[in-house]
Amino acid sequence: MKLPETYKQNMKSLLNEEYDEFIESFEQDRYYGLRVNTTKISVEDFLKISPFHLEPIPWTSNGFYYQESERPAKHPYYYAGLYYLQEPSAMMPAQTLEIEEGDIVLDACAAPGGKSTELLNKLNGTGLLFSNDISSSRAQGLLHNIEKWGCGNVIVASEDISTLAKHYPETFDKVLIDAPCSGEGMFRKDPSLIQSWEERGNEYYVKLQKEIVKSALSLLKPGGKMVYSTCTFSCSENEDIIAYMKEICPEIQLIHIESPYFSRGVNGYEQCVRLYPHKIKGEGHFVAYIQKGDKPISHSSIIHPNEIPNEDAKEFFKNIQKSFDNGTFQLKKDKLYFIPDINLKGIRILRSGLFLGECKKNRFEPSQALAMNLKKEEFKNVIDLDISDPNVIKYLKGETIQVSNTKLKGWVLVCVNGYSLGFGKIQNGTIKNKYAQGWRWQ
Known part of the structure; x- marks a missing residue:
C-alpha cells in the first residue's frame, strides 16, 4: 500500500521507535467483528446457537472476531437482528460510555448505526436514544439498522447538530460524538480514504469537529458524560x-x-486512549471520556400511554402481550406510531419512536419494525421455523410458504429458532408473505 510521505512523517514523529512495526501492520489482513444484540439474546445464548468460529474482542462485553469467509451477513440470524457487523476498534466508543437505564442519550454522528445499536443495548428498553446524522442518505441506512435492532425508544433524525443545540439545551444525560475525521486509522481497511486525506488533509475536519463539540457541550446536561472519538491519529483532530x-x-x-x-x-x-493497528487486532481509533461538571443527574418519571386511536389497530393489538411505556400512541396520516415524550417540532425526523403499522380501510397492517420489536412470546400466533428449514430463506426472499399448521388463521409472527423475522397472513397452512420488500434476501 502506497502511503503519502507527509502522513508517514507525521506517524514517525508520533510513534518514534514503534513506527516500523506500525508500517508493517499495513501488510497484514484486516480484522472482522460482530456484536451481539443483547436486547434480543444474551451473549451466552448466542454462543450456543452461533454457527461461526468466534473469538472474544477483549475490550468489549459482547463483541467477537469472525472469519471473513464465514459471511455472517448471509445468515438468517443477521436478518433477525441478533448481531451487528462492526470493525472491532469502532466498538470502543460506545463501550466506553457508561449508560444508566432511563438516560436520555444523543448519538450525534450516528450513521450507519453501529454505536447507536450498542447504546440501545445499554439502555435496555428504557430512556431514549436520539440518533442523528446530518446526511439524509446515510441516515436512511441508520434507520434500517435501528429498526432491525428492534428497539422503539429511539428518535432517528437528520439534522445539523447546531440546530439540535437550539432546540435541546442541556437536555441529554449522555452524548456520543464519533466525529467526521480524516480517517487515517482506516487506511488499511479502506485504501480509498488515502485520496480523500491527500485532497482535504486534517484541517478541513478540525473546523467541523470544533463546531460539533461546541454544540454537543451545550446539549449535555451539567453532570452529564460524553465520549469524543475519531478513527484518525492526528493530534489536531x-x-x-x-x-x-x-x-x-x-x-x-x-x-x-x-x-x-x-x-x-x-x-x-x-x-484518553489511542488504538493502533500494530498493537491490537483492529484498526485505528482515538477515544476521550469527558464529564461536564459534577452535578447529579435526575431522571423523569415514567409516562403511561394513551389509548390506541384506531379501532382496527386496537383489535390487532389484542394479539400482543407487551407493555408500552414512556410515550404515546399517535396516528399520522393513517400511520400509527408509539412516540417517546420529547418535543420534535422544527427537527428533520426520519422516525419518531416505533412505527407500528398503517391503518387502511377496515384493517390494520402491522409494520416490519413492529415485528422486529416483538419477542416470540409477545404475539398470540407464531410460526417458528427451524434454522435448517428451507422455508426460512423462502420467507426472507418474500415468497409464499407452506407450513404444517392448518389451524391458525390471520396474522402470524414468523420466527427462526424463536427470534422474529416478520409478519405473514396464514390460512389453511399457506402463509402470504408480509416481509418488508426493502429488507429481503438478495
Whole structure:
C-alpha cells in the first residue's frame, strides 16, 4: 500500500521507535467483528446457537472476531437482528460510555448505526436514544439498522447538530460524538480514504469537529458524560480538540479510560486512549471520556400511554402481550406510531419512536419494525421455523410458504429458532408473505 510521505512523517514523529512495526501492520489482513444484540439474546445464548468460529474482542462485553469467509451477513440470524457487523476498534466508543437505564442519550454522528445499536443495548428498553446524522442518505441506512435492532425508544433524525443545540439545551444525560475525521486509522481497511486525506488533509475536519463539540457541550446536561472519538491519529483532530473543549467549557473533566490493550493519549492527555493497528487486532481509533461538571443527574418519571386511536389497530393489538411505556400512541396520516415524550417540532425526523403499522380501510397492517420489536412470546400466533428449514430463506426472499399448521388463521409472527423475522397472513397452512420488500434476501 502506497502511503503519502507527509502522513508517514507525521506517524514517525508520533510513534518514534514503534513506527516500523506500525508500517508493517499495513501488510497484514484486516480484522472482522460482530456484536451481539443483547436486547434480543444474551451473549451466552448466542454462543450456543452461533454457527461461526468466534473469538472474544477483549475490550468489549459482547463483541467477537469472525472469519471473513464465514459471511455472517448471509445468515438468517443477521436478518433477525441478533448481531451487528462492526470493525472491532469502532466498538470502543460506545463501550466506553457508561449508560444508566432511563438516560436520555444523543448519538450525534450516528450513521450507519453501529454505536447507536450498542447504546440501545445499554439502555435496555428504557430512556431514549436520539440518533442523528446530518446526511439524509446515510441516515436512511441508520434507520434500517435501528429498526432491525428492534428497539422503539429511539428518535432517528437528520439534522445539523447546531440546530439540535437550539432546540435541546442541556437536555441529554449522555452524548456520543464519533466525529467526521480524516480517517487515517482506516487506511488499511479502506485504501480509498488515502485520496480523500491527500485532497482535504486534517484541517478541513478540525473546523467541523470544533463546531460539533461546541454544540454537543451545550446539549449535555451539567453532570452529564460524553465520549469524543475519531478513527484518525492526528493530534489536531484528537487531543487538540479536547484542549479546545476545555477552553470553551472549563468545567469539563477528563475521565481516565482504563485499558491494558491501548496506548495512552499524548500531549498531556494520558486519560484518553489511542488504538493502533500494530498493537491490537483492529484498526485505528482515538477515544476521550469527558464529564461536564459534577452535578447529579435526575431522571423523569415514567409516562403511561394513551389509548390506541384506531379501532382496527386496537383489535390487532389484542394479539400482543407487551407493555408500552414512556410515550404515546399517535396516528399520522393513517400511520400509527408509539412516540417517546420529547418535543420534535422544527427537527428533520426520519422516525419518531416505533412505527407500528398503517391503518387502511377496515384493517390494520402491522409494520416490519413492529415485528422486529416483538419477542416470540409477545404475539398470540407464531410460526417458528427451524434454522435448517428451507422455508426460512423462502420467507426472507418474500415468497409464499407452506407450513404444517392448518389451524391458525390471520396474522402470524414468523420466527427462526424463536427470534422474529416478520409478519405473514396464514390460512389453511399457506402463509402470504408480509416481509418488508426493502429488507429481503438478495
